[in-house]
Amino acid sequence: MSEEFKHEQVRSRNEPFAQKTASQIWHETPAVDNPYIAASSHCYGYDLHELMHKRSYVDVIFLLFRGELPSAAQAELLQQLMIALINPGPRHAATRAAMNVGVGKTDPLHILPIATAVYAGEYSGAKEVEMSMTFIEANCERDVAVVVQENFIDTDAVERTGFGVRHGGIELRAVQLAQQLQQLDGAGNALAWGNRLAAALTPMKKNWLITSVAAAVLLDLGFSTRVGASFFQLLGAPGLLAHGLEMAGKPILAMPFVSDENYIVER
Amino acid sequence: MTHSTYSNPEIIDYLDQRRGKIFSNTGGWFPGKGVFSHGYSMLEELVGEKTYFQVLILNATGKLVDRPLADWVEALYGCLSWPDPRIWCNQIGALSGAVRTSVMSATAMGALAADSRIYGVLPLLESVAFIQQALIKKQQGMNAGQIVDEAFAECKASKPYIMGYRRPIAKGDERLEVMEKVGKKLGFGIGEHMLLAYEIEKTLLEKIDEGMNINGYMSAFLADQGFSPQETYQMFSMLVASGVTACYLDTYRRPPDTFLPLRCDDIDYQGPPRRAVPDVK
Numbered sequence: 001m002s003e004e005f006k007h008e009q010v011r012s013r014n015e016p017f018a019q020k021t022a023s024q025i026w027h028e029t030p031a032v033d034n035p036y037i038a039a040s041s042h043c044y045g046y047d048l049h050e051l052m053h054k055r056s057y058v059d060v061i062f063l064l065f066r067g068e069l070p071s072a073a074q075a076e077l078l079q080q081l082m083i084a085l086i087n088p089g090p091r092h093a094a095t096r097a098a099m100n101v102g103v104g105k106t107d108p109l110h111i112l113p114i115a116t117a118v119y120a121g122e123y124s125g126a127k128e129v130e131m132s133m134t135f136i137e138a139n140c141e142r143d144v145a146v147v148v149q150e151n152f153i154d155t156d157a158v159e160r161t162g163f164g165v166r167h168g169g170i171e172l173r174a175v176q177l178a179q180q181l182q183q184l185d186g187a188g189n190a191l192a193w194g195n196r197l198a199a200a201l202t203p204m205k206k207n208w209l210i211t212s213v214a215a216a217v218l219l220d221l222g223f224s225t226r227v228g229a230s231f232f233q234l235l236g237a238p239g240l241l242a243h244g245l246e247m248a249g250k251p252i253l254a255m256p257f258v259s260d261e262n263y264i265v266e267r
Numbered sequence: 268m269t270h271s272t273y274s275n276p277e278i279i280d281y282l283d284q285r286r287g288k289i290f291s292n293t294g295g296w297f298p299g300k301g302v303f304s305h306g307y308s309m310l311e312e313l314v315g316e317k318t319y320f321q322v323l324i325l326n327a328t329g330k331l332v333d334r335p336l337a338d339w340v341e342a343l344y345g346c347l348s349w350p351d352p353r354i355w356c357n358q359i360g361a362l363s364g365a366v367r368t369s370v371m372s373a374t375a376m377g378a379l380a381a382d383s384r385i386y387g388v389l390p391l392l393e394s395v396a397f398i399q400q401a402l403i404k405k406q407q408g409m410n411a412g413q414i415v416d417e418a419f420a421e422c423k424a425s426k427p428y429i430m431g432y433r434r435p436i437a438k439g440d441e442r443l444e445v446m447e448k449v450g451k452k453l454g455f456g457i458g459e460h461m462l463l464a465y466e467i468e469k470t471l472l473e474k475i476d477e478g479m480n481i482n483g484y485m486s487a488f489l490a491d492q493g494f495s496p497q498e499t500y501q502m503f504s505m506l507v508a509s510g511v512t513a514c515y516l517d518t519y520r521r522p523p524d525t526f527l528p529l530r531c532d533d534i535d536y537q538g539p540p541r542r543a544v545p546d547v548k
Contacts (some may be wrong), residue, residue, distance in 0.1 A: 005437060007440070007443050007468070007478055007479070008439040008472060008476075009439055010437055010438070010440065010441045010520065011438050011439060012436065012437050012438075012440035013435075013436060013437060015435075015436065016537075020533055020535040021533075021534055021535065021536065022534075022535040022536075022537050023534055023536060023537065023538070024536075024537050024538035025536070025538060026536070026538075027534075027536040027538060028531040028534065029529065029531065030531035030532060035530040035531060035532065036524075036528065036529075036530055036531070037531075038531055042541060044537035044538050044539050045538060045540055045541050045542040046541075046542060046543075046544045047541070047544070048396030050278070050543070050544040051544055052406060053548065054544045054545075054547070055544060056547075060546075067538075067539075069544075069545065071388075072547070072548060074330075079347060079535075086475060096395040109370060109372075110369075114374065117379065126438060165275075166272075167274070167277075167278065167279070168274045168275040168276030168277070168278025168279055168282070169273060169278075169279075169281060170271075170272045170273055171272075172270065172272060204277075205273040208444065217377055256287070256290050256471075257289065258287065260297050260298070262287055262288040262289065263288070263289050263291070263295055263297070264288060264289065264290050264291070264293060264294055265291050265292075265293075265295060265303065266290055266291065267292060267305075267306060
């Protein structure tokens with residue numbers, strides 16, 4: 001290499017890395033005779049055993065991600081959302097990935113990481129929730145008519161907004177879910193605005209999708225975009241795992257294998 | 268409450284036609300007939316005839332490249348396979364070994380961790396796009412200094428930077444000269460993108476004391492070879508895997524709990540003080 005392109009000498013930046021990892025979430029108090037063994041664990045200041053005794057799983061999962069226990073209205077909204085999202089269903093790509101792991105006799109302990117990774121997708125997955133949360137957050141104080149004009153005329157905005165169609169039609173379950181959750185005391189501005197947007201989109205044969213309903217509810221529960229999208233990934237995990245495990249107990253012939261006649265190479 | 272999906276019947280018909288069928292632009296295995304990838308018979312034309320990295324690039328981009336380019340990419344993989352568990356993706360391997368996760372899980376998950384905004388493979392999307400756009404600007408009359416000034420003006424970070432010309436932990440990159448030697452040995456010259464990358468590096472060293480890193484180097488090299496940002500990203504999806512495996516093995520062979528052991532108070536708790544759990548109202 002000529003002198004002109006001589007590179008700099010490699011040297012450390014000596015960046016000020018933290019001496020210890022800090023956390024606001026969890027505090028482990030060491031045993032008196034072994035600093036590596038925890039005698040008690042506290043989540044945002046609450047003793048774990050006291051939480052077990054007094055609060056629900058939904059309350060504690062809210063605490064873990066939001067830093068405070070939920071109000072009764074928030075807990076009810078989150079519990080209904082968690083049930084709604086508990087299973088992406090056997091036709092979702094992430095669930096089918098889980099089933100492939102199971103029926104393929106891969107170690108069932110790999111079902112969850114594999115399936116949740118697929119559930120991160122930009123289409124009907126966690127990334128779509130992230131984009132939908134960003135879209136709703138940026139627009140939920142604005143007139144829906146203007147937003148429709150800007151985002152839904154002559155464009156397919158599904159992946160960016162979380163509103164639109166799946167398989168060529170309106171996702172009925174999403175519409176029903178939004179209407180059901182809207183009745184709860186914990187529902188807030190994002191869900192109400194989303195319902196107004198969905199109404200404005202109905203003449204265009206577009207509406208809520210599951211991802212946008214999740215996005216709106218997570219915003220109403222105070223989740224940031226980053227946390228909300230990852231949380232959506234977590235909420236679908238039980239169904240993904242259940243379907244994968246169901247197939248793990250079956251022979252490899254239990255799922256279709258496309259015949260050569262139906263395998264078409266387009267070249 | 269609506270019960271109609273207002274569906275487009277043409278889309279339902281289109282989906283129906285594809286039920287139970289797979290359509291592939293790539294290839295596949297037809298028992299008794301062969302295995303095909305992008306029009307090549309894998310067992311007759313590729314296996315034993317082409318290197319693994321020629322096959323990898325073919326599968327990742329659809330392009331069957333000549334041996335020297337595949338060897339260059341292979342050498343590059345070596346540059347990103349360091350067995351140092353301090354690197355974030357590699358530490359996933361080390362932690363997995365420490366708790367006896369399977370080596371495949373460790374390697375796959377560590378490789379996935381390199382899908383990072385600040386290191387690993389994901390930044391290639393931005394850095395290849397940058398150098399391609401920069402060359403267009405140069406061809407339109409801008410010099411390296413002006414290209415850098417424009418990139419800094421568009422950068423939203425508090426300390427302006429250009430992807431491919433800054434690196435965590437260290438300044439400079441010892442892999443550049445190695446890959447320059449590899450390139451020369453394999454018969455590659457300096458293309459237009461690479462020439463501009465060197466000019467940008469020179470400008471950045473003068474302006475902010477930051478040089479090119481391996482990401483910037485490989486982006487310019489592969490842009491000269493005609494690859495798009497997405498093709499480059501696809502080509503390197505498992506780039507760090509081998510280093511992760513190496514880090515896994517080191518801790519797998521040691522007693523559990525001995526990799527960077529943490530006392531309870533080694534975690535600096537900064538949350539709320541202890542408080543009583545309120546009863547549900």
